[in-house]
Amino acid sequence: MSKLRFKISMSLDGFVAGPSQSIKNPLGIGGGRLHEWAFKLAVFGALLGLEGGEVNESTPVVEESLANIGATVMGRNMFGGHPGPWDAQNPWKGWWGVNPPFHHPVFVLTHHAREPLQLDGGTTFTFVTDGIHAALEQARQATGGKDVTLAGGANAAQQYLAAGLVDEMEINLVPTLLGSGERLFEGVGDNLHGLDLVRTVAAAKVTHLKYAKR
């Protein structure tokens, strides 16, 4: 069975993005601090075609998160750009340039229909307007039996978590405070739907907490 595997970096005070998110500052004020642990890793740089970088305790965690993944689901805000209908003249093509780091089909939750967008390196963005279950179903069909990554952001994650659809969850807990912004678990309620803590990896600037249904 193809699993839905969610991974995200969260501050100690529960935020996955800082305040005042914008096109120039998509992670919000301070939000970049959540990802410093990842950006410095060789395994992460390789996704962007970069050489060099660190190998440390986080490396096998990232490798595991990338293994056996055939598609990604994400929310409209993570795909980014602007709210509301797409610009017909110059439609937003994501934050990631012409060669995004996914290299597989990506399904974007949106209220605004749009033709699929094929970019380099095997990444195709498909825009799904009929909700989280439909997006997950389409992603599963695209994987050829592999798993699906839920990439975020907060709103999309909240919908999948509240519906109990997440099979595995990797919280990369970063020892910093953002103070405000987007809270991961806002409105999710008090039910983890069977997700138990199954593994903890301690690195210097991040703690990797893996939850899974047993």
Added chain:
Amino acid sequence: MSKLRFKISMSLDGFVAGPSQSIKNPLGIGGGRLHEWAFKLAVFGALLGLEGGEVNESTPVVEESLANIGATVMGRNMFGGHPGPWDAQNPWKGWWGVNPPFHHPVFVLTHHAREPLQLDGGTTFTFVTDGIHAALEQARQATGGKDVTLAGGANAAQQYLAAGLVDEMEINLVPTLLGSGERLFEGVGDNLHGLDLVRTVAAAKVTHLKYAKR
């Protein structure tokens, strides 16, 4: 120098107490789940004069948190009972019965003056009405050079954290969601005042994250 050492159990979604706290349910709905990891430990039971209990990965963490402590500071809500002035006829004496588990001087932040309350086993509650700095100073003077524990609850912790007065912080992160209640870092802002993650201990049902000023 006598340190201020803060320890508290927090849910994955950042709450240190559940909703609807009351005399009958001081931890709020679901709040008891935050402390199950501790209640089952032999080292914790011993504080209450109980025999038996587990020894596991959390044991040395709790032993460390108890070592070299000479006094405790806590907020009025943690001391508990009711808001507002003390009942002159039948004043609240804390949640812990005649032999509280502290066994040293405890300083309670309150807006309502009251004579000290001496109970069995070496625990004396002193009520401090002139703020967090005064309470910390009194606690330090009572320790004979040992450290001071900041026990909580959320409001008292927020005041000490925001003022940068905490020297060490142990977050016992519990893999559960409470959904609502008292958030530990509400209003603290985005500044940890030099508290860095210095040690992580993984147990089955709790992750111990130690922060300290270097």
